[in-house]
Amino acid sequence: MVWDWKYALDILPGLLEVAPVTILATLGAFAVALILGLGLAFARRSTNRLLSGVTHAVVEFIRSTPPFVQLFFLFFVMPQFGVTMSALMTGILGLGIHYSTFLSEVYRAGIDSVEKGQWEAATALNFTPRQKWMRIILPQAIRPIIPVMGNYLITLFKETPMLLGITVVEMLSQAQIIGSQSFRYTEPVTLVGIFFLVLSYGASLLVKRLEIRLNVHR
Amino acid sequence: MKNLLSGAVPTIQLTLLGAALAFLLSFLGGFGRLSRFTAVRGVSGFIVEFFRGTSLLVQLFWLFYVLPFMGIRLESGMVGLLALGFNYGAYGSEVVRSAILSVPQGQHEAGISLNMTSLQRMRYIILPQAFRTMIPSFGNLLIELLKGTALVSLVTIPEMTFEALAMRTNDAQYTLEIFGWLLVIYFAISYPLTMLMRWTERRFSLGRL
Amino acid sequence: MSGSEVIERPDTEAPIEGKEPIVRFEKISKSFGELDVLKEVDLDLYPGERVAIIGPSGSGKTTMARLLMTLEEPTDGYIEVDGRQLWHKEVNGELVKANEKHLHEVRGDIGMVFQHFHLFPHMTVLKNLMEAPIKVKGQTKAKAREEALAMLEKVGMVDFADQYPARLSGGQQQRVAIARALVMHPKVMLFDEPTSALDPETVGEVLEVIKEIAKDREMAMMLITHEMSFARDIADRIAFFDEGKIQEQGPPAKLLNNPETERLGEFLNRFGIDGNHG
Numbered sequence: 001m002v003w004d005w006k007y008a009l010d011i012l013p014g015l016l017e018v019a020p021v022t023i024l025a026t027l028g029a030f031a032v033a034l035i036l037g038l039g040l041a042f043a044r045r046s047t048n049r050l051l052s053g054v055t056h057a058v059v060e061f062i063r064s065t066p067p068f069v070q071l072f073f074l075f076f077v078m079p080q081f082g083v084t085m086s087a088l089m090t091g092i093l094g095l096g097i098h099y100s101t102f103l104s105e106v107y108r109a110g111i112d113s114v115e116k117g118q119w120e121a122a123t124a125l126n127f128t129p130r131q132k133w134m135r136i137i138l139p140q141a142i143r144p145i146i147p148v149m150g151n152y153l154i155t156l157f158k159e160t161p162m163l164l165g166i167t168v169v170e171m172l173s174q175a176q177i178i179g180s181q182s183f184r185y186t187e188p189v190t191l192v193g194i195f196f197l198v199l200s201y202g203a204s205l206l207v208k209r210l211e212i213r214l215n216v217h218r
Numbered sequence: 219m220k221n222l223l224s225g226a227v228p229t230i231q232l233t234l235l236g237a238a239l240a241f242l243l244s245f246l247g248g249f250g251r252l253s254r255f256t257a258v259r260g261v262s263g264f265i266v267e268f269f270r271g272t273s274l275l276v277q278l279f280w281l282f283y284v285l286p287f288m289g290i291r292l293e294s295g296m297v298g299l300l301a302l303g304f305n306y307g308a309y310g311s312e313v314v315r316s317a318i319l320s321v322p323q324g325q326h327e328a329g330i331s332l333n334m335t336s337l338q339r340m341r342y343i344i345l346p347q348a349f350r351t352m353i354p355s356f357g358n359l360l361i362e363l364l365k366g367t368a369l370v371s372l373v374t375i376p377e378m379t380f381e382a383l384a385m386r387t388n389d390a391q392y393t394l395e396i397f398g399w400l401l402v403i404y405f406a407i408s409y410p411l412t413m414l415m416r417w418t419e420r421r422f423s424l425g426r427l
Numbered sequence: 428m429s430g431s432e433v434i435e436r437p438d439t440e441a442p443i444e445g446k447e448p449i450v451r452f453e454k455i456s457k458s459f460g461e462l463d464v465l466k467e468v469d470l471d472l473y474p475g476e477r478v479a480i481i482g483p484s485g486s487g488k489t490t491m492a493r494l495l496m497t498l499e500e501p502t503d504g505y506i507e508v509d510g511r512q513l514w515h516k517e518v519n520g521e522l523v524k525a526n527e528k529h530l531h532e533v534r535g536d537i538g539m540v541f542q543h544f545h546l547f548p549h550m551t552v553l554k555n556l557m558e559a560p561i562k563v564k565g566q567t568k569a570k571a572r573e574e575a576l577a578m579l580e581k582v583g584m585v586d587f588a589d590q591y592p593a594r595l596s597g598g599q600q601q602r603v604a605i606a607r608a609l610v611m612h613p614k615v616m617l618f619d620e621p622t623s624a625l626d627p628e629t630v631g632e633v634l635e636v637i638k639e640i641a642k643d644r645e646m647a648m649m650l651i652t653h654e655m656s657f658a659r660d661i662a663d664r665i666a667f668f669d670e671g672k673i674q675e676q677g678p679p680a681k682l683l684n685n686p687e688t689e690r691l692g693e694f695l696n697r698f699g700i701d702g703n704h705g
Contacts, residue, residue, distance in 0.1 A: 002288055064361060064408040065401045066368035069379055073397040076386065080394060161275040162369060172276055176283075185283035193280060197271035204271075327498050328545035332559035332611060333535045336527070342558060346549045 008187040011178050015191055018174045025091055025170060026157040032096025033156070034149070037103025041111065044104060059101045067098040068162050075166040091163040099156055106148050110141035146214060150207035154200050161192075171195060222396070225381035226403055228295075232367045232377060233407075236302035237360055243307025244356075248314025262311075269308035275369050277301045282373040298370035298377075306363045313355040317348040350422050357415030361408050368404075378403065447510065449474045449536075449647050450495065450615055455504035457490050464490045466671040467504065472615065475644040479658035479679075480651045482668030483694060488651045491668075492617040495649070496539045497530050508536050509614060535563075538613030542620040544604040546592040552579065553588040556607050564611070571610075578606040582636045598629025602636050609640065615647045622654060630654075637661070655698060659683055667691045 043055040062070070071094040075087065085093075114137055122132040164173035175188035250262025269277065278301040285292060292300070321344050329339035371380035382400045386393055450472040457465040465487045472478055480488045493499040495506060497513070505522075506513040515522040516529045525533075547555050556575035560566040566574075579585040582602040592600055601621055608616060618637065622630045634657050641648060641661055652658050658665055659679040666676040667688075675688050686692045 060409070061401075061405055064365075064412065065404040066365040066379070068365070068368040068371075069382075069397065069400055069404060072379075072383070073401060076393045077397060158271075158273040161273050164275075165372060172273075172279060176279070179283060184287075185279075186287050189276065189280045189284055193272040193276045196273045196276055197268065200273075201267055201271045322545075324541060324543055324545035325547065327496075328541065328547065330498060330534070331496055331537075331539040331541070331608065333531060333563050334559060335531060335563075338562050342562060343547055347547075350549070 002186055003190075004184070004187060007182075007184060008191060011188055012191065014178055015171060015174055015188060015195070018169055018171055019195070021088065021168065022157075022160050022170045025088060025095070025160045025163055025168070026153070028092035029095035029099065029160075030153050030156055032092060033099035033103045033152070036096065036100035038107055040100055040104035041107035044108065045111070059104060062098060063101040067095060067159065068165060070094050070098055071162065071166050087163070087166050087168045090166060091160075091168050094166075095156060095159060095163075099152060102152060103149065106145050106152070107141070109148075110145040111137065113144060114140045143214060147207050147211040150203070150210060154203050154207070157203070158196060158200055221381050221385060222378060222399055222403060225376065225378035226407065228375065228377040229364075229367050229379075230407060232295075232298055232302065232370065232375070233360075233364045235299055236306065236363050236367070239299065239303030240306035240310050240359070240363065241356075243303060244310025244314050247307060247311025248318065251311065251315050252318060266308045266311050269304050270312075274301060274305045274366055275372070277305055278369060278373055294370075294373050294375050297373055298367070298375045302363055302366055302370070306359055306366070309359055309362075310356065313352050313359070314348070317351040317355075318344060320351055321347045353415065353419045353422060357412065357419070360411055360415070364404070364408050364411065446473055448472060448507070449476075449509055450649075451505075451507040452491070452495075453505040453507070455491075455494065455506065456502045457487070457494060457499065458502045463671055465494075465501075468671070468673060470666065470673065472647050472649060474614070474647055477641055477648040477650065477661055477663045479662035479665045480649065480668055481653070481655065481658055481665060481694075482674075486668040487671045488668045489619055492539065492619045492649060492651055495615070496537055496617060497534050508533050535611075536614040537617065538608035538611050538615070539617040539619065540601070540605050540608050540621050542624050544592075544597070544600045544624075546600055546604055546607070548592050551589050551591055552584065552595075552603050555592070555603060556610050559607070560610055574610055575606075578610050579603070581609075581639070582606045583632075596629055597625045598632045601625065601629075601633045605633075605636055605640070613646065615649065618648065618650045618652070620651050620653065622652070653698065655683065655695070667694065669694070 040055055040059060044052050044059070046052045046055075071091060074094045075090050078084070078090070118136055118140060119132070122136040127136065160170055161172035163170050164176070169177070171192045172189075175185075175192045178188045179185035247262050247266050250258055251266065253259050253262070278297065281292065281297045281301055282294065285297075325343050325347065326339060329343045334343070367377060368379040371377055371383060374380070378400060382396050385396050389396070448471040450470075452468055452470040454467045454469060455465055456463065456467055464485075468487070468491070470478075470491070480491065482488050490499060494501050495508075495513070501514055505515060511533050512522060512525070513530070513533050514525055516525045517523075546552075547558070550558060553572070553575055556578060557568070557571040560571040560574065561568060576585060576588065579588055582605055584599060584602050584606065587595060587599065587603070592603065595603065605621070621637065622633050625633060634654065637650075637657075638661055640646075650658065650662065662679055664676060665679050665682045666673050667682065667686075667690075668674070669690050675682060675686065675691050682691070683695065686695060
């Protein structure tokens with residue numbers, strides 16, 4: 001028998017112990033991506049050609065190169081410039097930056113989907129630019145993209161195992177450590193797989209329901 | 219820089235072979251999920267959700283660490299190829315499925331009215347139209363796959379990222395240069411791919427209007 | 428039957444002498460869930476005959492065409508095409524549900540023109556016409572091409588042979604769709620509201636084409652339409668559908684001028700005979 005139930009149950013608490021790290025990395029990176037992504041979307045829309053051009057180039061570059069390598073870059077290179085932070089913080093920042101480039105495109109699509117008439121109406125009512133964005137445009141732009149954001153959250157979650165590359169002890173890394181102690185990898189790695197499957201599949205069902213609800217209430 | 223470039227060859231090989239496998243599996247999975255037979259639909263749905271749901275790196279580790287315990291020994295390059303192919307194939311199957319479903323029902327009906335068999339309808343009417351819709355998504359997946367190849371360095375495949383990590387251990391003072399160049403080379407591979415996809419998309423959209 | 432003048436009509440009160448119907452609907456019923464769209468409808472169509480089907484929307488008229496084209500399966504009843512069962516197959520003297528192979532054999536006699544044309548957007552006009560003759564009937568490319576061009580000539584679209592459908596107006600697309608159905612040489616042609624999706628200014632050209640091909644007295648035609656004056660001009664017989672049944676049928680002159688049922692009277696009042704309904 002390849003699978004040992006007793007062993008699997010024995011190691012489960014050890015694995016779940018680091019589940020908060022995986023979750024924290026996911027939510028932290030998502031928060032970074034949400035905020036930075038909005039910033040990038042605005043910069044890209046800027047009437048300043050230089051700003052929007054540079055933003056465009058940076059976004060294209062970051063999204064075309066592996067986040068795994070970007071993590072190493074931050075992890076190894078930042079200290080050379082005197083910036084030190086924990087591996088987990090580096091991971092949150094790295095994944096967050098990578099996904100902010102995707103979210104900036106999502107925001108853009110959302111903003112573009114707001115009818116031109118809404119801008120004109122907001123101008124006609126003499127809102128300040130800030131009010132226009134905060135009260136009229138963004139609320140309408142964000143609503144239809146919520147499911148897409150949800151899907152990126154799930155994707156991001158599934159990317160967190162790569163943080164083990166920069167010594168973050170998240171779930172897969174923990175599984176590797178447990179496995180190396182007893183030379184039994186089957187149970188720990190499989191359990192981590194199931195953990196990811198259950199959470200991400202469950203979340204994807206939630207996103208689907210959310211999508212339907214958002215459509216119904218339109 | 220030289221060593222990095224020699225590492226680029228396995229990276230490109232992995233990308234292309236992985237993409238070929240993923241492309242094949244995309245269609246297999248996509249058709250499976252649209253099958254008339256509930257059993258086929260169920261099984262392919264399960265497989266697709268499985269590979270989509272359990273993170274690429276976990277799959278990679280599973281193949282690398284667990285398979286040998288089952289008496290299956292694969293070369294590490296093969297492990298990387300399989301993990302990439304199945305993972306992105308699962309995503310691709312969703313692309314295929316939704317593209318086929320996006321072709322209007324009227325096209326099926328027109329095919330029936332001309333007495334085409336279901337195979338002929340799929341081959342001559344539905345797929346050529348669906349294929350157009352698939353191109354941009356496949357293009358994005360190809361870039362994702364290229365980015366994914368960096369992860370296989372963790373299972374000791376000597377591709378570009380692996381080389382870079384090895385180089386850093388020897389020449390820590392050149393860290394910035396090594397990883398800077400590494401990113402640039404990845405970009406140099408992926409950007410032409412992006413361009414190629416955009417060009418293909420334009421080419422295939424001729425005739426629409 | 429020369430048939431060059433639309434006034435010349437066979438007497439369709441009685442079956443056309445000596446001929447067997449090409450299509451026979453027998454006690455056909457169709458339900459979508461709770462909704463009974465057709466209720467035990469009987470209708471015969473004779474070779475070369477032109478039957479117009481009129482009636483309010485939701486009366487089940489389009490469903491008749493869709494059942495005959497095998498796009499929809501009847502809930503109950505039988506359809507016969509040229510002496511063969513369409514939805515059933517005789518196995519040891521018993522009628523069982525037909526499989527795809529059987530449907531494929533029988534529906535070759537039927538052609539259809541759709542309300543929304545359904546041209547293949549990824550093929551040129553010419554390719555749209557050549558695809559099925561080559562792939563389904565196994566014609567040579569040269570022959571298919573020759574016939575496709577001849578048919579395009581007939582519907583006045585030969586100049587557009589190399590265009591893609593998206594460039595054409597609705598009326599032009601529908602003319603191509605008609606030609607595409609015709610090159611398959613069906614024995615029965617179904618027109619499912621062929622002008623309903625068109626801009627008013629292109630309705631005329633499509634009706635002209637249909638009138639033109641109606642001169643061919645070999646092919647039977649079933650026309651589902653809202654254009655009353657067109658139905659009057661072209662049909663040998665008009666059937667009025669309402670609430671899933673044929674309420675009244677007969678030659679156009681009689682049916683349109685002296686409706687027997689109250690429902691038809693109301694319907695004609697509302698839609699008028701000039702085709703100028705809203």
